[in-house]
Amino acid sequence: MDARIALRVDGVERTLTVDTRTTLLDALRDHLGEMSPKKGCDHGQCGACTVLLDGRRALTCLAFAVAYDGAAITTARGLADGGKLHPVQQAFLDHDALQCGYCTPGQICSAVGMLDELKAGHPSHVTQDLSGAAELTDDEIRERMSGNLCRCGAYVNIVAAIRDAAS
Amino acid sequence: MKPFAYARAVDAAAAVAAVASRPDAAFLAGGTNLVDHMKLGIASPELLVDVSRLPFDRIEQLPGGGVRIGAAVRNSDLAADPFIRARYPVLAQALLAGASGQLRNLATTGGNLLQRTRCVYFQDATTPCNKRRPGAGCSANGGYTRYHAILGASEHCVAVHPSDMAVAMAALDATVVVLGEHGERHIPLADFHRLPGDAPHRDTVLAHGELITAVDLPDLPFAARSAYRKVRDRASYAFALISVAAAVDLDGGVIRDVRVALGGVAHKPWRATRAEAALRGSPATAESFRRAADAELCDARPLPGNAFKVPMTRNTLVAVLAELAAEKPR
Numbered sequence: 001m002d003a004r005i006a007l008r009v010d011g012v013e014r015t016l017t018v019d020t021r022t023t024l025l026d027a028l029r030d031h032l033g034e035m036s037p038k039k040g041c042d043h044g045q046c047g048a049c050t051v052l053l054d055g056r057r058a059l060t061c062l063a064f065a066v067a068y069d070g071a072a073i074t075t076a077r078g079l080a081d082g083g084k085l086h087p088v089q090q091a092f093l094d095h096d097a098l099q100c101g102y103c104t105p106g107q108i109c110s111a112v113g114m115l116d117e118l119k120a121g122h123p124s125h126v127t128q129d130l131s132g133a134a135e136l137t138d139d140e141i142r143e144r145m146s147g148n149l150c151r152c153g154a155y156v157n158i159v160a161a162i163r164d165a166a167s
Numbered sequence: 168m169k170p171f172a173y174a175r176a177v178d179a180a181a182a183v184a185a186v187a188s189r190p191d192a193a194f195l196a197g198g199t200n201l202v203d204h205m206k207l208g209i210a211s212p213e214l215l216v217d218v219s220r221l222p223f224d225r226i227e228q229l230p231g232g233g234v235r236i237g238a239a240v241r242n243s244d245l246a247a248d249p250f251i252r253a254r255y256p257v258l259a260q261a262l263l264a265g266a267s268g269q270l271r272n273l274a275t276t277g278g279n280l281l282q283r284t285r286c287v288y289f290q291d292a293t294t295p296c297n298k299r300r301p302g303a304g305c306s307a308n309g310g311y312t313r314y315h316a317i318l319g320a321s322e323h324c325v326a327v328h329p330s331d332m333a334v335a336m337a338a339l340d341a342t343v344v345v346l347g348e349h350g351e352r353h354i355p356l357a358d359f360h361r362l363p364g365d366a367p368h369r370d371t372v373l374a375h376g377e378l379i380t381a382v383d384l385p386d387l388p389f390a391a392r393s394a395y396r397k398v399r400d401r402a403s404y405a406f407a408l409i410s411v412a413a414a415v416d417l418d419g420g421v422i423r424d425v426r427v428a429l430g431g432v433a434h435k436p437w438r439a440t441r442a443e444a445a446l447r448g449s450p451a452t453a454e455s456f457r458r459a460a461d462a463e464l465c466d467a468r469p470l471p472g473n474a475f476k477v478p479m480t481r482n483t484l485v486a487v488l489a490e491l492a493a494e495k496p497r
Contacts, residue, residue: 062199
């Protein structure tokens with residue numbers, strides 16, 4: 001069954017008709033040609049499809065597009081300001097924080113959302129004292145990024161890139 | 168995936184009426200479990216009623232103490248709430264031990280309670296499963312049982328409930344607020360999920376069409392001294408092998424009151440009433456903690472692949488109680 005929806009993708013209003021079964025990920029890739037969110041596992045286990053959904057990091061493979069009519073989505077591509085890369089994007093390049101690159105757009109969106117959560121005072125599983133604000137230690141980065149898998153194992157440099165971008 | 172119609176609920180009563188009137192209808196909130204089940208072919212609703220935009224997204228302190236958590240409150244927002252962190256740290260810790268940042272931003276309080284088991288056979292539509300199809304048989308019995316139950320299971324189902332949040336809520340004497348066609352009812356969280364018995368296809372006591380609108384936590388001042396410990400195969404982003412939620416009220420060196428619940432051990436969050444009874448009035452010593460753990464686990468019936476869960480649960484419970492007893496009062 002079809003539904004007409006509107007999405008604001010990387011600052012641009014888009015309208016499209018989707019079958020209700022279409023995930024946000026498939027709507028972005030197959031309907032709108034936005035290829036930076038990647039389809040890894042398609043079951044919410046790998047994080048490759050992560051975008052910023054109304055400002056917060058979220059998986060697009062476990063979301064039906066029809067339920068997000070009117071949402072604002074920022075993909076990894078949309079994080080760049082024209083030719084100028086977002087600091088997290090630049091840090092991934094500077095630290096060689098990737099090998100094949102397939103998980104990278106999801107990693108970058110997740111890192112941007114994660115740093116916002118930290119700024120808003122959200123604790124994590126490894127935050128020792130829930131009453132205070134968390135510091136961005138490497139343990140905090142690893143825990144907060146655990147929803148993004150990297151099959152190439154570029155984790156060491158991903159942690160370094162995020163630490164650098166946050167400072 | 169089978170085609171389905173989608174409707175956005177305008178209010179809770181309309182949502183309940185829409186789902187209750189159609190056996191093939193289901194509520195949709197965060198979708199992190201249901202959408203996956205629809206992809207896997209183990210759920211195939213023909214109508215989804217989207218309740219994610221209903222106004223149940225607030226955390227409100229109740230006049231008599233305690234707090235009401237709206238069913239649509241996101242797991243990440245609940246874990247970050249300053250009042251929850253200060254008064255019910257066990258709940259914040261349990262939420263933060265579950266899933267990933269991206270999932271917690273989508274997953275809701277109501278949906279978390281209603282998530283279904285991660286038993287690999289349940290999630291694999293090609294294998295027999297009494298939870299998916301009553302009478303089909305249980306593939307886990309005699310299969311891979313590392314993640315399965317040690318308490319309260321039946322010959323029909325040995326699956327465990329996967330939620331961390333619900334284990335903390337069971338320890339905190341939470342109440343689930345539910346709206347049905349004939350009005351509202353309040354269900355103690357400890358009675359909300361079922362043991363499998365001969366009807367493992369029913370996870371909870373909810374009737375079709377009943378909608379969770381909130382979870383209430385009672386005022387429990389001593390829960391400021393509470394903790395959640397999860398043991399799993401990875402340091403992060405994995406379901407529990409076993410988990411322990413506990414809160415301790417100390418009077419000098421004596422346990423005045425205590426709350427304990429276990430996760431990863433049964434078809435429901437397991438409120439450890441026997442351990443609690445053994446602890447009340449006892450000195451806060453390692454010996455008391457071990458005796459309490461043994462009292463709870465004496466009926467454990469491990470499967471060939473998960474006998475390790477009995478000592479693991481015992482040791483974790485003893486460790487959590489010892490840590491809480493040593494903690495300075497807040």
